[in-house]
Amino acid sequence: MLSVTDLQKTYPSGDEALKGVSLDVTGSETVAMIGPSGAGKSTFIRCVNRLTEPTGGSVELDGLEITGLSGKELRNARRDMGMIFQEYNLIERLTVMENVLSGRLGYVSTWDAFRRKFAGDDIERAYEVLDRVGLGGHENNRADELSGGQRQRVGIARAILQRPKILLVDEPTSSLDPESSRAVMDLLTEIAAEDDIPVLINIHEVDLAEEYAGRIVGLRDGQKVFEGGPDDLDETARGQIYRGEEIPEGAGPTGKVAEAGTPGESSQEEGQIRRG
Amino acid sequence: MTDYQTWERRTPRQRIGRYILMLIVLVAAAVSWQLLQINYSYLGTAPTEFMDLINRMYPPNVGYTGEIISPMIETIHIAILGTALAVLMSIPVALIGAENTTPNRFTFVLGKFIISASRSVNVIIWALVFVIIFGSGALAGTLAIAVRSIGFCSKLIAEAIEEIDPGQVEAIQATGANSIEAAIYGIVPQVKPALIGVSTYRWDINVRASTIIGFVGAGGIGVELNTSINFFAWQQVLTILLAILIIVVFSEVVSAYLRRKVR
Amino acid sequence: MATEQPEQRTWRRPTAFYNHYVKWAVYVVITVFLLWSAWNMRISPARIMDGWNAAVGLVEGMVPPEYTTQFKNELLIEGLVESLAMSVIATIVGVIISIPVAFMAAENIAPKPVYWTGRGIITVSRSFHELIIAIIAVKAVGIGALAGVIALSYKTVGFFAKLLAEEIEDIDSGQMEATEATGANRVQTMLFGVIPQVMPRIIGLTIYRWDINIRHSTIVGIVGAGGIGATLLNSFDQYDYDFFLTIIIAIIAIVMVGELISTYIRGRIQ
Structure with a gap:
């Protein structure tokens, strides 16, 4: 099982890509990570196998702490994590x-x-x-x-x-047509079930996430703003993830929610996302 | 009186710019022509002299063919060995001369320096230097060709290394491979076409170069050619020229074939 | 490994050659040839030792480069100026000859017999090194810059016409057809349908070739075809190694300046 605690990444330029994200992935579940571009989804996945070096927090795979490893130990740890890339690589x-x-x-x-x-x-x-x-x-x-x-x-x-003990999948479908996307997602979930390994997928197509994932995690501005089943992902939750809206008082069911960014901060990004 | 519309291709400013440029070219040409102080009487007799030369050359001396086989083979040896040495040595130079693989700033500058030093000195000058060091013969020629080619090969290979897709290297690293394996699988396949292309292309150039370094005593067919010309043995000269032509065309065909083979 | 389970499949990397035996045969042939070449160099430890000593002697003789005597300085400047002048004239003459040859050698506009003639001219021009042409030119017109100009112009034709012909073959034939469709004759078609498309390339190639001609003009003097090369060979023959180094440094400087100018202008055109 993969256990990530308070993962942080600050780039030398000062950009905070991850501001302390925690996540557990266990069993043979498929976890989809959604969020707008630049929310830190790719950085998160790449910090898990340390293609990108995290600046804080911890990553544990089956009890082994990954963040402190170097050389041979790191390579052995990477053998246990299969990674699939957006541009296939x-x-x-x-x-x-x-x-x-x-x-x-x-x-x-x-x-x-x-x-x-x-x-x-x-x-x-x-x-x-x-x-x-x-x-x-x-x-x-x-x-x-x-x-x-x-x-x-x-x-x-x-x-x-x-x-591998876990599959890390970084935007597997964004370079593919809808039909191939489905075939790839079918395959990934099938493998998770047959080989009994968990899959952590970054994905920007929300409908695919809802259809295939057992659990959905929403990321915004480097913070986890939503976590729950596909059914919990209602309009309010989407609003939080994609438009940075505050949770209205007494609104319908939402997932377990961390605090969202203030609306004022994100108004500029909001426009960008809508245009995109 | 009707006012016709006029049409000009360029704006006045562009036109003045062009005129100035043309003027510079014309002045440069005139000054150069003046400086050369060419004796026009030579120019007048040149066609006659040239036809006379051709008459003296033809027919080629067929009996001489046997004597030039061994220097021709030496020429090819020089070209191939010189190219092989150059490519071998240019791989490390390219690695330190490429922005994405160089270990630090100093090695990068060193790489660039080697590249430009090797490129800015003509092969015949390198040949002179190596003849002083190792005496006349094919060794001096081979080293001259090799040293002159390092800059050319390293520059092009370094460019190829700078253009690789880092994602492929990353994917191999993500499987837990070590850095040498990541280079073998991630970098080498991406650079291979450039490597083959550059070496065959340079080989092409080196075949031509190895025919002349004999003028300064660095081995190959150039020695024979120089001697034949000095003794006014024009029929031998034509034989040698034909032999060079055959080899150059042959090497061009081979290198074009190799480049096609490696996609 | 694989032998214990006979049903296990094996895999071999497909080779670019016909099969793996051919591949190994090719490798062996290449290795043997390289070894043969190396053996022909007659390399021996004694020779390398001598070479080391000679190299040390050469460096000692060269450093510091000589730049004191008035006479030699004049010789140097004179040679360099002549080299530069030769490169300019040879480029102009070469390009003027090249342009019709390039049109002849462009498959899409020239009829077949003309095309093959054009290609033939290019191949012959490219085959011989400039020094071979220079040495023959010296015999034909005598020692001096004229021989150098002839040699460099001759080499320019092969280079320039080849690249320009390739450019002409790549042009947008629609523009040519559109010009023809207006009823233009052949020359008018060239002027309006072809030349405008290749003009930037002609200028770029001219500058580029000038750059190359500077390099060549500094060495054709070795066989008596004018320029600094003659001075270079003289200093070498008289073991005047410190002047030899001065000349080489001067050549490098002038070549680099030429390259800078050429790169700058070509950058501006594109």
Whole structure:
């Protein structure tokens, strides 16, 4: 289980991307993180496996504190977290198989990695995973020959091959058409259920979040402003997340809510979000 | 009287600017022409001289072909080994000369300095220097070609490194790979086409360069060519020129093929 | 590893060559060739030691560069000015010859026989190094700047016409057709449909080639074709290494200034 406590990130420029966010992800649940652009969703996910260095707080995976690790220990911790990227981040000029097998790089020696020599088990499993994501027979295609939806499935296959304890998914659908988006989301939730691992997804399409997630977390200005089931996400909650509205006194059911930013502060951003 | 509408392509200011530019070019040309003090009588006799030269060259000396095979092979050796050395040495130089891979400010400046020092001295001057150091022969030529090519290769490879997609490197790091593995999987595949393209392109240039460094004693066919010209053995000269032509065209075809192969 | 379970599939990276044997054969051939080349260099420890000593001697002889004698300074300035003048004239002459050749060598406007003639001129011009052309020109017109101008102009044609022809092949044929459709004749079509599209490129390439010609004009003197090169070779032959270094520094300076100017102007055009 992933347990994040009071995570903070302040960039050298002084921008506060995360102002103390806490979140637990357990079992095989799918947690969707929504919020306007710039709310800190990507920063949060990237701080979990420390592609971005958090400036405060703690991240624990199955009791192991991630934030203090370095070198070999950090790499071993990263092996347990599969990450899927918005722009797929495949090695475009390598074959699909090499991309999938690169999920095992944390386990092979550098020399074997150079010779593309992976264990037979890994290769067998790579074939299985490729079948599972619907790309059987594509192993010798180069990644740049595939369509967007196919590439994202290669990205998922690479992450599963790590046998991760959690999947971190950063905007998996924003470069895809609606149909491919659904296929990718179906696949992710299916894997979570079958492999019994939790999935933490950043997503900006609220309808997809409501449809696929077991729990939704709303982020605004680096703070958690909403947490609850898809049914709790009513107009008031959306108002808080996307327009920074104060909770009206005695309004309908909302999730467990932290304090939201003051309306005055966010009036400028509000306009930007509406335009976007 | 009817007032016709007039139409001018450019505004007066643009036109004056253009005239000034043209004037500068004309003045530069006139001054240069004056400075060269060309003896026009030579220019008048040049066509005759040239035809005479061609007459003396033709037909090429076929019997001489056997003698130039070994210097031609040496020329190719110089070109290939010089290019290979240059590419090998330019990889570290490119890594420190690229903004996103250089360890610190000092190494970056060092990289840029190596690149510009190597590029600003002509191969024939490098050849002179290496002939002093290692004496006449192919070794001096190879080193001259290598040193002259480092700047060119490093500059282009560094540009390719600066243009890579950092996301791919990040994705490999996220799987728990170490930094060497991240370079092998994340950087090398992205830079490979540039690497192959640059080395074959430079090889092309180096084949031509290796035909002339013999003029200063640095090995290759240039030695034979220089001797033949000094002895006015024009039929041999034509034979050598034809041999050079064949090799240059051949190397161009090979490098074009290699560049196509690596997408 | 994989051998224990026979049903387990294996995977090999597909190769750019026909199969893995061909791939290894190619690698072996390349390695053997490189080793052969290296062996031909006759490198020996003794030679490297001698080389080290010679290099130290050379550096000692060069430093500090000489800049004191009036006579040599005049020689230096004279050579550099001649080199610069040669580069200007050669660029102008070369470009004037190149433009018709480029039109001949553009596949989209030239008829086939003309096209092949144009390509042929370019290939022959590109094949030989400027020093080879210079040495022949010296035999034809005698020692001096004229030979250098001929050599540099000749090389300019191959470079300039090739790049300009590629540019002409890339033009928007719609503009050309539109001009033709108004009833313009062939020359008018060139003037209104083609030249305006390639004009910025012509200017840019001219400046670029001038930059290259400066570099070449400093060395053609080595074979007697005018410019600073002759002085350079003389100082080298007379073991006058400190003057040799002075000349090289002067050449580098002038080449860099040329490059700066050329980069600046090309930046302004685009």
